[in-house]
Amino acid sequence: MDSLTIAPALISVDAPLDGFLDWGAPPPLKNPNMVEEAGLICETVSFDSFYNSSGDRFILPAGQKYKDKQKRGLKSALSVTTHWDREHDFSHTVLDIRSPHMKAALKATVPEYASFNIANKHISIRGGPWCLYHYRQELREYGEKLTKRDYEAGMHVHHLLSYMWETFSNETLNFTIWADDPLGEPALDHKTLWMVYRPGDIVFMREKRLAFSFKEMSRLNNSDWKLFGHHIDFDGSEYGFREINVSIKAYDGYKLLRELNAAPFNRLPESEQQALKKELMARGRRFIGLREKQYLWYDGKCNLWPDSSQTAVKSRIVVDHMAYKTWGSRAPEVFLEDGKTKFGIDAVQEKISEKELMLCSKAVLGYCLKDNRWAVFDIDSISDISFDSEAFGALMFPEEQKKQILSLVRVHEDDRLGFDDFVKGKGRGMVFLLYGDPGTGKTLTAEGISDHCKKPLLRLDASTLGTSVGSVESGLTKTFKLAERWQALVLLDEADIYLEQRKSKNLTHNGLVSVFLRVLEYYQGILFLTTNRINSFDRAFMSRIHLALHYPPLTHHSRRELWYLFLKRASPDSAESLRQAGALDKFANENLNGRQIKNLVRTASALAFSSDSSADGRISQEYIEWALQPMKQFETHMASVFQREQEGDRHRREESAVAEEDQKHELQDDEDDGFQRSDEEEYEEDEEEEDNLEENEPTPMEQHDSSSDQSSDDEDDEDEDSDTPPAKRQRVDY
Numbered sequence: 001m002d003s004l005t006i007a008p009a010l011i012s013v014d015a016p017l018d019g020f021l022d023w024g025a026p027p028p029l030k031n032p033n034m035v036e037e038a039g040l041i042c043e044t045v046s047f048d049s050f051y052n053s054s055g056d057r058f059i060l061p062a063g064q065k066y067k068d069k070q071k072r073g074l075k076s077a078l079s080v081t082t083h084w085d086r087e088h089d090f091s092h093t094v095l096d097i098r099s100p101h102m103k104a105a106l107k108a109t110v111p112e113y114a115s116f117n118i119a120n121k122h123i124s125i126r127g128g129p130w131c132l133y134h135y136r137q138e139l140r141e142y143g144e145k146l147t148k149r150d151y152e153a154g155m156h157v158h159h160l161l162s163y164m165w166e167t168f169s170n171e172t173l174n175f176t177i178w179a180d181d182p183l184g185e186p187a188l189d190h191k192t193l194w195m196v197y198r199p200g201d202i203v204f205m206r207e208k209r210l211a212f213s214f215k216e217m218s219r220l221n222n223s224d225w226k227l228f229g230h231h232i233d234f235d236g237s238e239y240g241f242r243e244i245n246v247s248i249k250a251y252d253g254y255k256l257l258r259e260l261n262a263a264p265f266n267r268l269p270e271s272e273q274q275a276l277k278k279e280l281m282a283r284g285r286r287f288i289g290l291r292e293k294q295y296l297w298y299d300g301k302c303n304l305w306p307d308s309s310q311t312a313v314k315s316r317i318v319v320d321h322m323a324y325k326t327w328g329s330r331a332p333e334v335f336l337e338d339g340k341t342k343f344g345i346d347a348v349q350e351k352i353s354e355k356e357l358m359l360c361s362k363a364v365l366g367y368c369l370k371d372n373r374w375a376v377f378d379i380d381s382i383s384d385i386s387f388d389s390e391a392f393g394a395l396m397f398p399e400e401q402k403k404q405i406l407s408l409v410r411v412h413e414d415d416r417l418g419f420d421d422f423v424k425g426k427g428r429g430m431v432f433l434l435y436g437d438p439g440t441g442k443t444l445t446a447e448g449i450s451d452h453c454k455k456p457l458l459r460l461d462a463s464t465l466g467t468s469v470g471s472v473e474s475g476l477t478k479t480f481k482l483a484e485r486w487q488a489l490v491l492l493d494e495a496d497i498y499l500e501q502r503k504s505k506n507l508t509h510n511g512l513v514s515v516f517l518r519v520l521e522y523y524q525g526i527l528f529l530t531t532n533r534i535n536s537f538d539r540a541f542m543s544r545i546h547l548a549l550h551y552p553p554l555t556h557h558s559r560r561e562l563w564y565l566f567l568k569r570a571s572p573d574s575a576e577s578l579r580q581a582g583a584l585d586k587f588a589n590e591n592l593n594g595r596q597i598k599n600l601v602r603t604a605s606a607l608a609f610s611s612d613s614s615a616d617g618r619i620s621q622e623y624i625e626w627a628l629q630p631m632k633q634f635e636t637h638m639a640s641v642f643q644r645e646q647e648g649d650r651h652r653r654e655e656s657a658v659a660e661e662d663q664k665h666e667l668q669d670d671e672d673d674g675f676q677r678s679d680e681e682e683y684e685e686d687e688e689e690e691d692n693l694e695e696n697e698p699t700p701m702e703q704h705d706s707s708s709d710q711s712s713d714d715e716d717d718e719d720e721d722s723d724t725p726p727a728k729r730q731r732v733d734y
Contacts, residue, residue, distance in 0.1 A: 037075055039098030039122070042152075042159050044078040051086050077102060077156055078163060097123040101156035105146070106131075109138035111200065132164040133172075134198040171195060178254055179267075186267050187254045193217075193225055196257060202265035202358060203229060204276060205246055209380070211265065211280055211358050212244045223250045227262055232284075233361040234291060236321035239352075242361065277358060284357030287379055290364055293320040293486060295456050298368070300381025305374045315370030316385060317377060318456055318486050324365035327478055328374035367482070369456060372464055385454075392448030394565050396441055396558045396594075401549055405432065405445075408547060409453060412526060429523040431544050434530045436551025439593020442530040445549070446491040449528075456488035462497055469511040472498070476519045483525040495529045501538045513538055520544060559597065560588035566601040567619060571608075574619040583621045587628070596631065603627040 046062035059081065077099035083091040097103060103118035110131050113123065125131070132139070139161055147154025165172065171192050179186040179196060188196060194217060197203070203214045212229040220226050225248040233242035246262045257267040265273065298317045301310040305328065364377045395402065412430045434442040450457035458479055465475040483490050492498070502510045517540055520527070529545075531537075554562070563584045567575035578584055592600070604623040611623075 039075065039077050039100060039102070041075050042077050042099070042156050044080060044159075044163055045076045047079065047081040049081050049083045050088070051084075055086075074098065077159060092127055095125040095129050097125070097160070099156045099160075101146075101150075101153040102160045104153075105139055105142050105157045105160070109142050110135050128194070129164060129167065130194055131199075132160065133168055133195065136161065136164065179257070185269075186257045188257060189254050190225070190248070190251050193248065193260075196264045196267055197227065202355070203227060203246075203262050204265050204268070205262050207261055208362075209279075210244075210362055211276075213241075213359055214264075220247070224248060231359045231361055232356055233363070234287070234321055236325040236365075239288075277354075280358040280360075281354060283362060283379060284352075284360035287360040287362070287364070288352065288357075290319050290379070290382075291321065293318060293323065295385065295454070295486070297383050297385045298377055298381055299383070300378055302368070302378060302381070303376040304368060304371055305376075313368060313370065313375070315368050316456065317366050317368055317375070317382070318488075319364050319366040319377070319382070320486070321365045323367065323482065323485060324374055327482065328365075328367075369458065372459065387451045387454055388448075389451065391444070392452040395445055395448055396554070396561060397445075397549065397551065404547060405449060405549075406452070408432075409449065409526060413453075429520065430526045430546050431520070432526070432528045433541075433545045433548040434528060434551065435532070435534050435548065437553050437593065438532060439595040440551035440554060441594055442551055443491065443493060444594065446489060446528040446530075450489050453489070456486050458483055458488050458490045459493060460490065461493045467497065467512065469508070469515050472512055473515045473519060476516065480519065480523045480525065484523075487525075489526045489528065491528045491530070493530050494532070496531050496533060496536075499529065499531060499534075499538055499541055500536045502540075513540070517541070517544070554593060556588050559590075559592060560584050562594050562597045563587050563601075566598050570601055570605040571617055571619050574608075578619075578621060578624075581621070583624070587624060590628070590632075600624065600627045600631065 047059050048062050049057055049059050051057055062082070075098075077097070079096045079098070081094045081096070083094065085091045097106070100118065103113075103116070103123055106113045106123060107116055107118055112131060116123065139157060143154050143157035143161065146157060174192060175188070175195050179188050186196075197214050197217055199215055201214050202211050204211050210231065212231040214227060214229045217225055217227045226245060227248065228243065228245045230241035230243050232239055248260060248262055257263055258269065258272070265276070268276070296317055296319055297315075299314050300312070302313050303309075304311050304313070362379045364379050364382065366375060366377055367373070368375045392402065408430055434445055436442060446457060460475070460479060465472050479490060482488065497509075498512055498516045500509065500513070502513050521544075564575050564579055567578060567584075601619070601624075604619050604627045605617065607623045607626060608619045609617045
């Protein structure tokens, strides 16, 4: 179709052309649904919409036929069309509101139509006109005032309400009996639940203890209801509305509204409303308060990305919405509805209302330090951290070393004492190397300093960083950036693989060490490296280390103190009684490291709590010995296994040495035999040659004849071969 061609039904042919054809613009358009005096007849007309035998839908007037069906329907204030499917079963109804007075009333009282263009459109409602019921009070008040100014316009609004009461007569009677009874608790059947959910009202989800603002609802396959709404959420930079939905399963008979999993808040008992309002507002204030990064404790279930199911977690966490959005980009993001932004991050506390506080989300975004994963936390399971102020002081190494560590940490935190490299951004980090046997307190040192400074501790090892150059570089870079953002300490446990001496033939390992050194050069935070061996230490790390601490094997005294320390944490009374009884000296005789002692105390504590006779959790010597027995059996078994392996290795080495010696002897014998055979063969050859010479030796007469003949032949040959050089004519006589 040409761009200037206009459908004839949309052209107003009444426009005078005055003999002039205007080719620059199309003729004025006229809306076929907007006729003169549209909707001014205060009546309701009904139509039926069917499919004919050809599969086309057609509309016939219900009840009586008008001469001009279309024009009559357009001039009526209300028209109701009942739609039937191809099997002639009921499908749905559509209410068309064309009365300008009714449309103006809806625009003024129903928020859904506040921005509706009533001048050029009619209002069409598919299904039950629930909004007329929900805003019946507002429509009544509007109509009463309108009648005083314009009686005819007021009659239109009255007619609209009359249509609503007639349409919902059965539902209204049922609702009045069950839900509006002042002497009983409100209840309702499943089919008419729509009557208690008005757009804009608060709905309380009892199981999740979450409130949202109701928007709309629909039936799923004529069975379950699905409610839609929104609550207030935070995406790291601004607060806005986020969509939420919940289903109400079908049920038989009548059910108390307060027992619904998504209950209308204003239908709950007054006492419960007050308690919930206080709870939800307090949580909303806390949600607003967590807009900045914070270091907290979590004890509950959460969604650890990428797992969809919830996981029970007890861990220190860092709440940081922006970091989640930046570095946890693979995790699901928070999307705010378009056009629903409410407050910026700075103005939220001044502008947010009490109702909006009740609608705040309970989901908090952050990082789980125990699992090294991004997570969505439940705000109700978040609390402040109880820092262990005695952990660092209880470490088993000299006080001078403790002072050194704390001094370096304080210097690093003081910007006035900052020292930069010649290249800006380099050399501002602080690296501690902790080396020694397992279980001597290396990891505990980093944890103790973390608690002493009240800073997060980011833990890394080969399992989190990987062993490829790419994974190590990306993992270290991300962790170091987070540490600088959160002012956290970083612990790289068992860092041997990244500290080992580079070799010319192992290019992959050389790449790991080089990447580690390069990323470390620009790190501006505090890093703890732990290792069990320094014999293969790459010398390039020596200049990067600010303080190296050696952790020697535990002595009898240090083991006894560790027993007392861990027992005191579990049960102070038990620790003191065992010390006075001399049991700690006995346990200190066992050659255990710190980690083993801690595990034994934990096991003994569990045994004490599980015993009926020790419900108070007192740890007796018996429980420690009980916990110690399987460990000693295991160590004995491992020692025997290790001894057998050593003996096996020794036997294999001895057998290998014997085999090598035998092989050497065999080779020597073969060589001697070869020499002996050579001598005998040479002797036999000489004997045989002598025999041959004796057999061929001529007699004196033969020798004389031969000599004469030879002389004659020589003379002849000499004559014949006079040109041959003498050397070539020489003969050898035997």
